[in-house]
């Protein structure tokens with residue numbers, strides 16, 4: 001596409017360098033502007049034709065995945081989240097097959113400050129509603145993140161499937177779906193967590209527990225994570241990433 005030439009090369013270990021995202025804002029805006037011209041010409045059918053497995057309208061939402069592919073390259077999202085939606089670093093979440101509406105909600109929350117993260121708050125800053133929908137549609141249209149197949153752990157598996165009613169912990173499965181592959185119900189999007197990166201999952205559960213992430217509806221994830229012990233968070237994260 002030649003668009004990659006607009007993008008300055010970045011180290012394969014971006015988080016460890018003192019890379020200034022601040023200074024990159026101007027060219028990022030320019031790149032997205034150029035891409036929106038391509039978006040007008042792109043057709044959803046072009047991508048859908050080559051990728052029927054796992055693609056469903058609900059998951060992909062209202063955006064244009066073809067435009068989203070270009071935008072997520074020009075906007076540098078792929079450098080961290082992967083061209084295939086599988087991240088390059090254990091601290092960075094996979095997006096492959098994640099519900100587009102969930103991804104869009106997170107981007108809006110980063111933009112408004114409802115959720116904050118040093119890098120992502122800047123990355124989301126300039127995205128328009130259309131950019132968000134398109135980029136989210138692209139990642140949602142990719143084959144769903146596969147679990148590592150690792151940890152069958154009876155303790156974690158029991159918490160996931162049955163919760164612990166005596167302590168008021170609902171089953172994760174009741175919201176996040178069988179195998180943690182997510183679901184949509186009553187206009188709430190329950191994100192896919194099965195097959196997600198373990199280090200990322202652990203950090204989010206700790207953030208919910210400590211209250212440094214508070215953007216779930218009615219604070220539901222804060223309530224749940226507060227009742228989990230640190231060891232439970234650890235085994236759940238490993239178990240979920242295996243699903």
Ligand code: HEC
Nearest residue numbers: 014075076077080091092093103106107117119120123135
């Ligand atoms: C330098 C690496 C980096 C780049 C570039 C980057 N991200 Fe991220 N992204 C992250 C990290 C790290 C997190 C996890 C934030 C946290 O721990 O709360 C994240 C989280 C997210 C989330 C929340 C996912 C979830 O499961 O809740 C979304 C959505 C997202 N990024 C989209 C994007 C988009 C769109 C772009 C491009 C405009 C982008 N990211 C560029 C590193 C990056």
Ligand code: HEC
Nearest residue numbers: 170171172175189190191193201204205215216220221236
């Ligand atoms: C009552 C429904 C409900 C239950 C039960 C539930 N969750 Fe959640 N969870 C949610 C919702 C909704 C979100 C998305 C919040 C948002 O919009 O940011 C979420 C988000 C998460 C995330 C963040 C995902 C990401 O990509 O950042 C993790 C991790 C998570 N839940 C783990 C769990 C675990 C582990 C359990 C069981 C101990 C559990 N959840 C039980 C509703 C639920």
